[in-house]
Amino acid sequence: xxxxxxxxxxxxxxxxxxxxxxxxxxxxxxxxxxxxxxxxxxxxxxxxxxxxxxxxxxxxxxxxxxxxxxxxxxxxxxxxxxxxxxxxxxxxxxxxxxxxxxxxxxxxxxxxxxxxxxxxxxxxxxxxxxxxxxxxx
Numbered sequence: 788x789x790x791x792x793x794x795x796x797x798x799x800x801x802x803x804x805x806x807x808x809x810x811x812x813x814x815x816x817x818x819x820x821x822x823x824x825x826x827x828x829x830x831x832x833x834x835x836x837x838x839x840x841x842x843x844x845x846x847x848x849x850x851x852x853x854x855x856x857x858x859x860x861x862x863x864x865x866x867x868x869x870x871x872x873x874x875x876x877x878x879x880x881x882x883x884x885x886x887x888x889x890x891x892x893x894x895x896x897x898x899x900x901x902x903x904x905x906x907x908x909x910x911x912x913x914x915x916x917x918x919x920x921x922x923x924x
Contacts, residue, residue: 792847798830802854809833827852889916 805858806819807826811834818833820826831843831850842847853913856864892902899917903910 794847794894795849796834797851797853798827798834799853799855800826800830807904823854886916886920889913890920893917 792830796813797810799812800823801808801810802808806821807823808817808819809826811816811830814834814837816830816833816837818826819830820829827850834848834850835841835843837845840848840850843850885908888906889902892905893913897905899910899913903913906913
């Protein structure tokens with residue numbers, strides 16, 4: 788989100804089979820780069836030159852990158868990003884459940900190796916969970 792003192796410029800990127808073409812529509816600036824990272828770098832440099840500033844961030848300028856891809860690819864990428872988000876949430880849930888199960892099994896008096904064997908994790912990971920929870924062996 789832009790601060791009150793921040794000016795936002797949208798850089799639109801399209802690929803033409805050889806390079807990424809970058810276009811700002813206000814101001815009317817265009818540049819290109821062979822790779823997306825270089826196109827982003829060149830776009831920011833061109834905008835800084837146009838605005839006559841050395842540092843866009845210090846000048847209160849935010850560049851919003853809008854990458855244009857064919858619809859079918861764009862849709863697939865959005866699905867992938869959604870799936871990654873779900874995986875990250877699930878990863879957090881699994882980690883929390885593993886910590887709880889480890890603590891429960893350790894309170895039963897089971898050894899580090901036994902807990903690891905039951906949970907399908909290494910004894911070293913059990914010991915790490917113990918350290919993180921403040922439990923010492």
